[in-house]
Amino acid sequence: MGQIIDGKAVSKQVRERVAAQTKELKQQGITPGLAVIIVGDDPASQVYVRNKEKACEEVGFYSEKFALPENTTQQELNSLVETLNSRKEISGILCQLPLPKHLDDKEVINRIDPIKDVDAFHPVNVGAIMIGDYNFLPCTPAGVMELIHSTGVDVSGKKAVVIGRSNIVGKPMAMLLLHENATVEITHSKTVNLREITRTADILVAALGKAKFVTADMVKNGAVVIDVGMNRDENGKLCGDVDFENVKDKCDYITPVPGGVGPMTISMLMQNTLTAAKIQNNIK
Numbered sequence: 001m002g003q004i005i006d007g008k009a010v011s012k013q014v015r016e017r018v019a020a021q022t023k024e025l026k027q028q029g030i031t032p033g034l035a036v037i038i039v040g041d042d043p044a045s046q047v048y049v050r051n052k053e054k055a056c057e058e059v060g061f062y063s064e065k066f067a068l069p070e071n072t073t074q075q076e077l078n079s080l081v082e083t084l085n086s087r088k089e090i091s092g093i094l095c096q097l098p099l100p101k102h103l104d105d106k107e108v109i110n111r112i113d114p115i116k117d118v119d120a121f122h123p124v125n126v127g128a129i130m131i132g133d134y135n136f137l138p139c140t141p142a143g144v145m146e147l148i149h150s151t152g153v154d155v156s157g158k159k160a161v162v163i164g165r166s167n168i169v170g171k172p173m174a175m176l177l178l179h180e181n182a183t184v185e186i187t188h189s190k191t192v193n194l195r196e197i198t199r200t201a202d203i204l205v206a207a208l209g210k211a212k213f214v215t216a217d218m219v220k221n222g223a224v225v226i227d228v229g230m231n232r233d234e235n236g237k238l239c240g241d242v243d244f245e246n247v248k249d250k251c252d253y254i255t256p257v258p259g260g261v262g263p264m265t266i267s268m269l270m271q272n273t274l275t276a277a278k279i280q281n282n283i284k
């Protein structure tokens with residue numbers, strides 16, 4: 001059976017590292033600060049935002065939550081972002097997505113000062129990732145790289161296959177693997193003969209959002225399998241994009257859902273907020 005990658009343990013290590021560096025920064029009079037904006041009352045978003053606030057407290061950050069009503073106008077949201085851009089004690093700004101339908105998320109993201117864009121969603125930061133000269137990495141792909149590193153498997157020269165091409169996960173994931181010298185193939189819903197491609201993967205990242213889609217026959221013996229999915233199965237139980245029970249016997253390493261990629265995302269957000277505070281204060 002493959003080894004299970006413990007996302008909670010790796011996530012804890014990242015937070016401890018961030019907390020230790022935050023302590024040092026505070027001795028120089030600098031406290032990283034994160035502003036989290038949430039519009040409306042989507043229950044899943046509320047849970048995410050609460051967890052982000054808790055994580056800030058855990059690592060010693062200052063945090064402020066802006067819970068805006070469902071009927072907030074684009075203009076109100078834009079002007080909040082602009083105020084936060086100019087506030088010195090706010091190192092990072094995150095606007096929880098999805099926004100209510102009448103609001104344009106692109107307009108908000110484009111307004112966040114790139115140096116405070118701890119999600120790395122602003123086109124300037126997306127472009128920086130493309131050329132490998134970045135301040136921030138998007139949280140989920142960055143978390144996946146930490147999990148792969150935790151296995152000790154060297155990415156260089158390996159064949160990596162990413163299933164999914166979203167701007168938040170699939171595309172940046174492929175770039176990060178490429179930066180570490182993997183040979184990368186991005187696949188998606190229109191890919192022909194997907195199984196033949198995934199079977200060539202030494203590293204397989206599933207980020208398509210379909211419950212238990214990746215079955216054992218799609219996986220190479222000895223692969224590292226990373227499951228970014230977060231779905232409900234036929235019994236309403238939380239599950240990933242990978243058929244964990246069957247795939248685990250075929251691969252060398254696999255992430256569970258829950259307890260794999262999920263815990264990493266917020267830890268990487270903490271890492272980005274710390275980086276933002278350092279850059280804004282000219283600290284290397």
Ligand code: GUN
Pocket residue numbers: 094095096097098119139
């Ligand atoms: N909604 C779901 N995931 C994310 C994320 O990583 N960042 C933001 N801002 N919203 C999200």
